[in-house]
Amino acid sequence: MPHISYQNREIAFKLVYYGPGMSGKTTNLIQIHKSLPKDLRGEMLNLDTEEERTLFFDFFPLELGNVEGYAVRFNMYTVPGQVYYEASRRLILQGADGVVFVADSQPQRFDENLESFHSMSENLRDFGIDFERYPLALQYNKRDCVDPIPIGSLEKELGLNGVPVVEAVANQGTGVMETIRNLSRDVVQRFQL
């Protein structure tokens, strides 16, 4: 459920990029931020460690525009992917209206994708979210790697049906906008008062 302020006439959705460490979540956000007109995007906030991994989260607000007299905003977050930041991931996921799962297509990362996905679905279930009816987009990132995992292999292993899937090379911008478009459409289509 998005945050609706009747006094400020504003509706804010929270979208979160989730996935294993180094799968390209921050890169997705940076590419989206770069592609948007300056008047729509807010400043991007990066909280990196010295090793340039996301410590807490990356964030930027996007002013979608005015709809029916309400300012519509998407607040976009990434979670830190590294295993030891589980508590941070859980916090950021709380209240999310939809999630992009960024999977790493390198074959040696297959199990980490599964592990990360399981932790995400467990967290969402803990928040009382019916995972089957939740806006989710799956992105197979790094499709330019050697011998990428086949499309469909993660869905098969995870028992996912009907999740929109996008192939991406996020550092070149490929598939990035299609992914966020899929998720945002799903989030808005499920919106109700």
Next chain:
Amino acid sequence: MAETGYESDDPRVILETLVDRSGAITTLLITKEGTTVAEAGQTDYLNTTAMAALVAGMFSATREVARMVGERQFSILLQQGESRHIHISLIGDSEMMVVVFEDYQRIGRVRHEARRAGEGLAKAQADRNDNQQVAQDLSVPEFKEYALNLIDRIFADR
């Protein structure tokens, strides 16, 4: 019950009163999800959207720390800087009030006023929940149609 001056159903009015009485520079009311509900005082020096996101994250992290030491949560956070300080308090279950102030000698005043403002905000929040304010003027089908059009335009492949 005696009036405190913080009786209003508009959070912004309560925050403005708090600024006046405490001498704070800025006050914000934000949700646990990191969205700004209302703000008062000077805000031109501050990216309030980013601030709300960060404070919500900080408060959540602190809640985990509280649990580790056997507390459900810490209801107040105080950050002391060299010249500016931040007092953050929980409002009900879902919101937080941030007070930015300069003179640390005034911490007692800030805490006192923040507590009273917090009571006013909690009541306003409960009334809002009771009333289940529904935007009568918001037509969901039309909202969706416009929003989907915006999404297709803004997130077009480039």
